Amino acid sequence: MRTVRAPATSANLGSGFDVFGVALDRPADVIRVEKASRTTIEVTGVGSQYIPEDPEKNVVGAVAEALDAPAHIQIDKGVRPSSGLGSSAASAAGAALALNALYDRGYSRSELVPAAAEGEAVVSGEAHVDNVAPALLGGFTVAREDEVTTVDTDISLVACLPEIAISTRDARRVVPTRADMEDVVHTVGSAATLAVGMCRSDPELVGRGMDERLVTPARSELITGYENVRTAALDAGATGVTVSGAGPSVLAACYPDDRRQVAAAMVDGFDDAGVEARAYQTRVGGGAVVF
Numbered sequence: 464m465r466t467v468r469a470p471a472t473s474a475n476l477g478s479g480f481d482v483f484g485v486a487l488d489r490p491a492d493v494i495r496v497e498k499a500s501r502t503t504i505e506v507t508g509v510g511s512q513y514i515p516e517d518p519e520k521n522v523v524g525a526v527a528e529a530l531d532a533p534a535h536i537q538i539d540k541g542v543r544p545s546s547g548l549g550s551s552a553a554s555a556a557g558a559a560l561a562l563n564a565l566y567d568r569g570y571s572r573s574e575l576v577p578a579a580a581e582g583e584a585v586v587s588g589e590a591h592v593d594n595v596a597p598a599l600l601g602g603f604t605v606a607r608e609d610e611v612t613t614v615d616t617d618i619s620l621v622a623c624l625p626e627i628a629i630s631t632r633d634a635r636r637v638v639p640t641r642a643d644m645e646d647v648v649h650t651v652g653s654a655a656t657l658a659v660g661m662c663r664s665d666p667e668l669v670g671r672g673m674d675e676r677l678v679t680p681a682r683s684e685l686i687t688g689y690e691n692v693r694t695a696a697l698d699a700g701a702t703g704v705t706v707s708g709a710g711p712s713v714l715a716a717c718y719p720d721d722r723r724q725v726a727a728a729m730v731d732g733f734d735d736a737g738v739e740a741r742a743y744q745t746r747v748g749g750g751a752v753v754f
C-alpha cells in the first residue's frame with residue numbers, strides 16, 4: 464500500500480492562461496493505492512457525492528491505465544471538485560506518484576506529468592498540464608508545449624471558494640478565440656512581471672502581474688460577486704486578484720501579515736452578493752508527498 468498527499472493548485476494566475484500554475488500549501492487530497500488485478504475506486508471527503516467511482520470517469524482511472532498499474536484506489540478529497548483549485552489534478556497527480564511508487568516504475572516527477580494529464584483529459588477534454596505540473600513538482604510552474612520549468616518561491620496567497628460550481632469544460636467555452644494586439648501586449652507584460660515576481664518572491668510584482676484582459680473578463684462574469692470580492696481584497700491589502708483556474712475560486716496575492724484580513728474581506732465580499740464562501744489562507748507550497 465502507498466499513500467500520497469497531493470496539493471490543491473491554482474492555474475493561470477491571470478496572465479498565464481494554460482501556462483502558469485502554483486502548488487498551494489493547503490487544501491489537499493489523500494490518495495491510497497493497493498495492487499489489484501483491475502482498477503477499482505472509492506471516493507470520500509469534500510464533494511465526494513459529485514465524483515464518479517467508475518474508472519472510465521474518474522481521473523485516477525485514466526492515470527492507472529496510462530501507467531499500466533491496476534489498483535484499488537482510495538481518494539479522500541480535501542479539494543472540492545469544480546472549485547478552480549485543481550481538484551481533479553490533485554487526484555490525478557497523487558495517483559500518478561502513488562502508483563509509480565507502488566509498482567516501482569522509477570519515473571521522475573517530470574516524467575509523471577503526461578500520465579497525470581491523461582486524467583485531466585477525462586474531465587475537461589484536454590490534457591492540459593498547468594494544474595498537474597505544480598501538483599507533482601511544487602512551487603511556481605511554467606508549462607510550454609512539452610516542457611515545464613519550475614521556480615521555488617515564497618508568496619502568500621488567499622484562495623476564496625464560493626458555494627458555486629463551475630466545470631472547467633464549461634469555463635473553456637467562454638474563452639475568446641480572437642484577441643486584440645494591444646491586449647496581447649498588455650498580457651505579455653503582465654506575465655513577464657509575474658514571473659520575475661515569483662523568482663524574487665515579491666508579492667507586489669506577482670500581484671501586478673496577475674492583471675490581464677483576454678480571459679479573466681469573460682470568466683469572471685460566471686462568478687456571482689466577483690467584482691465585489693476583488694475590490695474588497697484590494698482594499699484589505701491584496702497586491703493582485705484574479706480568477707483561480709477556471710473558477711469559481713478567486714485568488715489573491717498579498718504580504719503574509721495581510722492574509723487574515725484579505726481572507727475575511729473576500730468572504731464578506733461574496734456574502735454581500737448573497738454567496739456563501741470559505742477562504743484558505745495559504746502560500747505557494749511543495750508538490751505531492753509520498754508517506
Ligand SMILES: Nc1ncnc2c1ncn2[C@@H]1O[C@H](COP(=O)(O)OP(=O)(O)OP(=O)(O)O)[C@@H](O)[C@H]1O
Pocket residue numbers: 472474513514515520521522523538543544545546547548549550551552554555586587594629630631632707708709710
Ligand atoms: N478524482 C477526482 N477528483 C475531482 N473531480 C473529479 C475526479 N474524477 C473525476 N472528477 C470530475 O471532474 C470534475 C471536476 O474537475 P474540474 O477540472 O472541472 O474542476 P477543478 O479540478 O476543481 O478545477 P480547475 O482545474 O479549474 O482548478 C467534476 O465533474 C468531477 O466529478
Ligand SMILES: N[C@@H](CCO)C(=O)O
Pocket residue numbers: 474475480481482587591593594631634635708709
Ligand atoms: N488552464 C485551465 C485550468 C483549469 O483546469 C483553464 O483555465 O481552463
